[in-house]
Amino acid sequence: MIRVLAQSAVEIRNLHKSFGHLEVLKGIDFSVDTGQVVCVIGPSGSGKSTLLRCVNLLEQPTAGQVIVEGVELTHPDVDIDAARRRVGMVFQQFNLFPHMTALQNVMIAQQRVLKRGRAEAERIARENLDKVGVGNKAGSYPAQLSGGQQQRVAIARALAMSPALMLFDEPTSALDPELVGDVLTVMRKLAEEGMTMLVVTHEMAFARDVADRVVFMDGGVIVEDGPAEQVIGSPKHERTKTFLRRVL
Ligand code: ADP
Numbered sequence: 390m391i392r393v394l395a396q397s398a399v400e401i402r403n404l405h406k407s408f409g410h411l412e413v414l415k416g417i418d419f420s421v422d423t424g425q426v427v428c429v430i431g432p433s434g435s436g437k438s439t440l441l442r443c444v445n446l447l448e449q450p451t452a453g454q455v456i457v458e459g460v461e462l463t464h465p466d467v468d469i470d471a472a473r474r475r476v477g478m479v480f481q482q483f484n485l486f487p488h489m490t491a492l493q494n495v496m497i498a499q500q501r502v503l504k505r506g507r508a509e510a511e512r513i514a515r516e517n518l519d520k521v522g523v524g525n526k527a528g529s530y531p532a533q534l535s536g537g538q539q540q541r542v543a544i545a546r547a548l549a550m551s552p553a554l555m556l557f558d559e560p561t562s563a564l565d566p567e568l569v570g571d572v573l574t575v576m577r578k579l580a581e582e583g584m585t586m587l588v589v590t591h592e593m594a595f596a597r598d599v600a601d602r603v604v605f606m607d608g609g610v611i612v613e614d615g616p617a618e619q620v621i622g623s624p625k626h627e628r629t630k631t632f633l634r635r636v637l
Pocket residue numbers: 408411413431432433434435436437438439440
């Protein structure tokens with residue numbers, strides 16, 4: 390393992406990402422301390438998803454460093470698979486395997502990737518399904534579940550891998566409004582339990598109440614980064630004010 394000095398759960402240094410001639414991330418610097426919740430807000434197309442995808446190397450950064458728990462994921466010699474296992478990700482679309490039950494969805498990567506035995510994987514899967522409030526749906530297939538239940542299974546699946554850090558990319562954006570609350574409640578609980586979380590969201594009430602910090606991105610740069618109350622309640626920059634006027 391390639392270790393560098395770092396106290397943070399995640400540290401991003403001068404991160405750049407281009408797709409061909411399109412420069413999407415133009416030098417991003419920020420960090421998330423262990424146990425912190427950081428919400429990323431910003432207009433569509435500002436690079437939020439690309440940033441999250443760079444944090445677990447679903448996208449290869451063009452330049453810069455991503456350091457997770459002191460391990461530089463962007464170092465050429467790093468064991469990417471091992472490093473990536475430390476980072477859980479929850480997407481807008483839940484991406485559950487349709488031909489597997491909720492229980493099987495939460496077991497499969499534990500068995501295949503972490504090489505946990507069947508009994509252990511099942512025990513951990515049930516614990517996490519219970520934790521997110523869908524323990525009674527273990528035998529159901531995704532098509533038999535509501536969007537909110539599917540997303541909670543997806544969260545349980547990520548938690549079952551014992552991640553050091555959880556990334557959420559607009560986890561409630563695909564849900565019917567009446568189902569959003571159940572997912573946010575689960576995320577609040579995780580935050581209270583001390584999970585380190587980096588959350589892209591349009592849920593400003595959640596960001597304000599739960600996040601330690603809010604990062605406002607626009608045009609591939611961080612425009613503003615500060616305490617949630619300050620960035621949402623009294624933003625300093627005109628671009629942040631304009632964005633918040635539109636979404637609040
Ligand atoms: P956000 O999540 O803030 O809406 P994204 O990170 O998804 O923004 O996208 C930022 C920009 O990068 C957009 O212009 C988008 O079209 C572009 N982009 C994202 N992924 C790719 C890709 N794989 N290939 C080309 N362009 C991409």
